[in-house]
Amino acid sequence: MATPRLDPLPPPLLAVANRMASLAPHLLERGTWRPNQANAISYTKAKGHYLGAHCDDRQLSGRILCNLSLGCDAVMTYTNDKDKEEKPHRVELPRRSLQFQTGQVRFNYAHGIASEDLRGERRVSITFRKEQIASKAANKK
Amino acid sequence: MELLRRLPIIAFEDGLPPPLLGPLTWLMVAHTAKTPLPLSCMHVNLILAATLQLASSRYRERLLGEGPRDGARAPLPSLADLINLDANLTPSSSEMAVEIAGRPGQSDVEVTCAAFRGCSEEDSAADARLAMDVARAALLRAAYGGMGGDVAMLHKAVTTWSARGAEQPSESLAWGARLRACAREALSGRVLSSGGSEGSAEGNAKGNDRPRLTLEDAIVREALGGNVRPPEPSSSGSPRGGTRDGADGRTDGGARAPGASLAEAELRRAMRGEGGLRWGDVPLSSLDFHCTNVLDQALATPAVLASLRQVLAREDAGAAPSEGAAFEAALEPGAPSDASKAALELGQRAMWACSSALNVKEDWLEGRALTANRGAAEGMASCATAGVIPPDWEHRMAATDWLRGVAISRLGLTTNRAVQAMRLAEEVSAKAQAAARASGSASSSAQAEASWAAEAAAAAAAVAASGEYPPREASLLGNAWAAIGPHCRMAACETLQKLLANEMRQREAQQRLLDAMSPGLLLEAPPPRHVGSTKPEPHAHLPGLFLVKDFVSEAEEAALIEWCVSSPAWGTRLSLSLSPLSPLSLSPLSLLSLSYLSLSLSPLSPLSLSPLSLLSLSYLSLSLSLCVCVCCPPYQLCARARRASRCFLLSAPARSSSSLAGATRVSGSRRPTTHPRSRRRRPPTAGSSPSGTHPVRATKANHGEPTRDPARVDDWRRPDWIRSRRRCSQ
Numbered sequence: 103m104a105t106p107r108l109d110p111l112p113p114p115l116l117a118v119a120n121r122m123a124s125l126a127p128h129l130l131e132r133g134t135w136r137p138n139q140a141n142a143i144s145y146t147k148a149k150g151h152y153l154g155a156h157c158d159d160r161q162l163s164g165r166i167l168c169n170l171s172l173g174c175d176a177v178m179t180y181t182n183d184k185d186k187e188e189k190p191h192r193v194e195l196p197r198r199s200l201q202f203q204t205g206q207v208r209f210n211y212a213h214g215i216a217s218e219d220l221r222g223e224r225r226v227s228i229t230f231r232k233e234q235i236a237s238k239a240a241n242k243k
Numbered sequence: 244m245e246l247l248r249r250l251p252i253i254a255f256e257d258g259l260p261p262p263l264l265g266p267l268t269w270l271m272v273a274h275t276a277k278t279p280l281p282l283s284c285m286h287v288n289l290i291l292a293a294t295l296q297l298a299s300s301r302y303r304e305r306l307l308g309e310g311p312r313d314g315a316r317a318p319l320p321s322l323a324d325l326i327n328l329d330a331n332l333t334p335s336s337s338e339m340a341v342e343i344a345g346r347p348g349q350s351d352v353e354v355t356c357a358a359f360r361g362c363s364e365e366d367s368a369a370d371a372r373l374a375m376d377v378a379r380a381a382l383l384r385a386a387y388g389g390m391g392g393d394v395a396m397l398h399k400a401v402t403t404w405s406a407r408g409a410e411q412p413s414e415s416l417a418w419g420a421r422l423r424a425c426a427r428e429a430l431s432g433r434v435l436s437s438g439g440s441e442g443s444a445e446g447n448a449k450g451n452d453r454p455r456l457t458l459e460d461a462i463v464r465e466a467l468g469g470n471v472r473p474p475e476p477s478s479s480g481s482p483r484g485g486t487r488d489g490a491d492g493r494t495d496g497g498a499r500a501p502g503a504s505l506a507e508a509e510l511r512r513a514m515r516g517e518g519g520l521r522w523g524d525v526p527l528s529s530l531d532f533h534c535t536n537v538l539d540q541a542l543a544t545p546a547v548l549a550s551l552r553q554v555l556a557r558e559d560a561g562a563a564p565s566e567g568a569a570f571e572a573a574l575e576p577g578a579p580s581d582a583s584k585a586a587l588e589l590g591q592r593a594m595w596a597c598s599s600a601l602n603v604k605e606d607w608l609e610g611r612a613l614t615a616n617r618g619a620a621e622g623m624a625s626c627a628t629a630g631v632i633p634p635d636w637e638h639r640m641a642a643t644d645w646l647r648g649v650a651i652s653r654l655g656l657t658t659n660r661a662v663q664a665m666r667l668a669e670e671v672s673a674k675a676q677a678a679a680r681a682s683g684s685a686s687s688s689a690q691a692e693a694s695w696a697a698e699a700a701a702a703a704a705a706v707a708a709s710g711e712y713p714p715r716e717a718s719l720l721g722n723a724w725a726a727i728g729p730h731c732r733m734a735a736c737e738t739l740q741k742l743l744a745n746e747m748r749q750r751e752a753q754q755r756l757l758d759a760m761s762p763g764l765l766l767e768a769p770p771p772r773h774v775g776s777t778k779p780e781p782h783a784h785l786p787g788l789f790l791v792k793d794f795v796s797e798a799e800e801a802a803l804i805e806w807c808v809s810s811p812a813w814g815t816r817l818s819l820s821l822s823p824l825s826p827l828s829l830s831p832l833s834l835l836s837l838s839y840l841s842l843s844l845s846p847l848s849p850l851s852l853s854p855l856s857l858l859s860l861s862y863l864s865l866s867l868s869l870c871v872c873v874c875c876p877p878y879q880l881c882a883r884a885r886r887a888s889r890c891f892l893l894s895a896p897a898r899s900s901s902s903l904a905g906a907t908r909v910s911g912s913r914r915p916t917t918h919p920r921s922r923r924r925r926p927p928t929a930g931s932s933p934s935g936t937h938p939v940r941a942t943k944a945n946h947g948e949p950t951r952d953p954a955r956v957d958d959w960r961r962p963d964w965i966r967s968r969r970r971c972s973q
Contacts (some may be wrong), residue, residue, distance in 0.1 A: 112806075114802070114803060114806050117714055118803075121794070122794075124778045125791060125794075126778070126791070129779060129789060134791050135684070144807070144808070149651050153440045158563060170794065170795070170803075172795075172803055173800075173804060174480065174802050179342050180785055180788075191782075191784055191785055193322070193782065193788065193790075194786070195790075196792055196793075197800065198792075198794055198795050198796070199790055199791060199792045199793065199794055200779075200790070200791040200794035201788070201789070201791075202779055202788070202789040202790075202791075203787065204787040204788075205760070205786055205787025206785075206786045206787045207782075207785045207787035207788040208787055211785065216469070226803075226804050226808075227443050228807070230804070241871070
């Protein structure tokens with residue numbers, strides 16, 4: 103079976119990832135966590151864009167998610183998947199901020215952003231993940 | 244988007260198709276409402292460059308079907324025809340694939356540049372290739388629809404340009420080179436010599452020493468027909484410092500045509516918003532007091548007021564006393580607001596009456612400018628020699644144009660254009676009559692000429708007599724607009740210039756930021772001061788959630804957003820991730836569609852009706868029936884049916900086909916030959932066994948000892964069978 107081809111992150115995103123690793127090595131598996139996937143999404147409030155409540159794939163997307171918010175502030179809503187009675191948590195995501203999702207938040211809480219929670223006209227988010235399949239393929243090499 | 248859809252139509256309707264028409268049409272196709280393309284600075288530059296070419300062109304093309312070649316109209320080719328016609332002009336598919344995908348070591352910019360057809364080296368078929376590009380672009384645009392007249396015009400353009408692409412290159416009608424020359428002339432604002440600037444190929448574009456092109460170079464090169472060389476890096480290190488004056492480009496021959504360098508400089512300056520727009524580029528018909536304040540700006544100028552005062556002094560004798568006094572009062576310094584309103588009203592009336600839409604561009608046919616002061620005789624002579632147009636075609640078309648202009652002008656232009664149209668019609672009529680006299684008898688063509696001239700003269704006279712404005716008012720408004728119009732145009736141009744300059748300055752600042760970032764601004768620049776000392780803050784209630792504020796600086800944020808937006812795969816990634824039909828979305832709909840697609844494409848699909856599919860279908864149906872049998876044995880069904888109908892259909896489970904057949908027979912006869920009670924099994928005993936219907940039997944090998952048949956020991960149906968039988972017997 104052919105192993106998936108791994109392209110390195112583009113230099114700007116690689117720089118962000120390096121800064122991320124140097125800033126919080128204790129959160130990123132003692133500094134060994136390196137993202138191999140970056141996903142940029144643009145939200146335009148006028149078009150009604152939103153992020154539906156979801157939990158990233160628990161196997162494929164790894165244990166750590168890092169999300170960089172650009173463009174405008176937003177409010178992310180976390181809801182507990184296992185305890186439906188727990189009230190949703192609204193978390194402010196200022197622009198130019200970085201968010202780490204690990205542990206319980208990563209696996210037990212769904213997160214989403216309603217369109218009305220976009221505090222500006224346009225928000226661009228860049229989410230860094232360490233995709234498990236790709237990282238295994240890289241280790242085989 | 245509307246601009247992108249409208250520009251190709253304007254190109255054929257009111258001007259010459261610019262050499263950038265192909266990329267422009269591609270942009271129109273790529274940038275749709277559902278999947279908008281994030282337009283980068285270079286995309287905007289491309290649009291601006293094409294618009295500048297179009298607005299600066301002095302010519303308007305006569306398409307087939309509008310001119311004297313009406314009878315020679317060819318059928319509309321399809322896109323496939325155009326591709327086939329172009330087969331010998333374009334690289335092979337493999338070469339094209341390499342060109343598009345890029346060679347090892349090529350940067351994205353170089354690959355993008357290679358996508359521009361004009362960036363390839365010029366060869367003998369460059370004209371034909373350009374013609375096919377224009378024809379394809381017109382056909383593609385026509386496929387996107389629009390007003391019926393526009394689509395018909397685009398079809399004419401397809402016919403015209405595809406015919407040009409199929410023709411052999413001709414020295415007398417080198418329209419391709421002349422089209423480029425027209426574009427260069429329009430951009431440089433000067434007349435070029437016919438053979439001085441085109442045809443110089445850039446030989447060293449091949450091979451490894453190919454100079455690196457930026458996308459801006461590609462656009463300029465495409466606009467100017469491949470006669471541009473990428474700028475040499477300047478000593479100051481500025482990436483574009485050497486192209487500011489436009490005098491740095493060279494051709495391989497060591498000398499660049501002066502017109503080309505001027506045009507390149509003009510185009511590059513226009514793409515940066517540096518003086519590319521001249522006040523003459525703003526047509527009067529585009530000014531309107533309803534949506535601009537150019538009239539107010541013009542009337543605030545003392546020179547304009549002085550000119551208007553002179554006009555009113557000349558026209559004072561004919562103007563109404565009260566109106567003249569109001570205007571005079573309005574033109575005095577420090578006039579009251581009511582008087583200013585009167586002056587403004589006069590300006591509005593003059594603008595409305597005189598700036599009506601009228602295409603004053605010169606005709607252009609088969610590479611020749613027909614009604615221009617320059618080169619008209621030469622163009623007419625060559626076209627007449629080639630048999631393209633009749634000798635008096637210029638007069639005829641000019642007269643028609645004047646008449647058309649008279650018909651659509653609000654002011655009527657009774658004093659100028661109608662009279663000129665009548666004069667031209669009379670000239671044609673006189674020529675026709677002279678020709679008829681010379682030939683001795685009135686030929687049919689001479690009669691046709693005479694009748695046409697008479698009709699034209701009558702139409703011109705009718706228009707002259709039925710002007711919308713009375714002659715005196717027409718004169719007043721015309722003179723007033725002559726005093727105001729140029730200032731209005733200049734004010735509009737300055738406003739546009741300012742807007743464009745601001746916009747382009749912002750875009751260039753972003754571009755500089757991107758240029759500085761691409762080698763690794765974030766890699767080299769230190770993080771914001773507080774980032775190093777800031778630790779991720781845990782959330783108060785959500786375990787595992789941490790936040791770092793101000794992780795990037797504002798400049799880095801802007802650069803990252805611009806980098807993301809200008810990424811070429813942005814739109815694709817976004818559409819793939821958002822489309823529920825995309826296999827990448829892994830949505831149920833996508834999986835369903837994927838499975839349906841795979842089934843439809845497979846020979847196993849019932850839709851294919853192949854033997855294999857029929858076999859698989861029968862296998863499937865058999866499996867299904869077996870599955871049904873296993874899940875719910877038929878005797879249970881029969882038992883339930885029997886309980887429902889209270890009749891004996893089957894008394895026992897059918898172990899074999901014979902018993903089943905027997906049972907069927909039973910069901911068909913009034914008196915069953917095998918009553919279920921008579922087939923009651925008894926428990927096996929030693930030495931005796933029912934014949935072949937019970938899993939326990941005696942065989943000779945074990946000397947009468949009852950043994951269990953291994954094949955029937957695990958017969959799971961036995962208890963059910965017994966229970967069923969008991970139920971049947973009840």
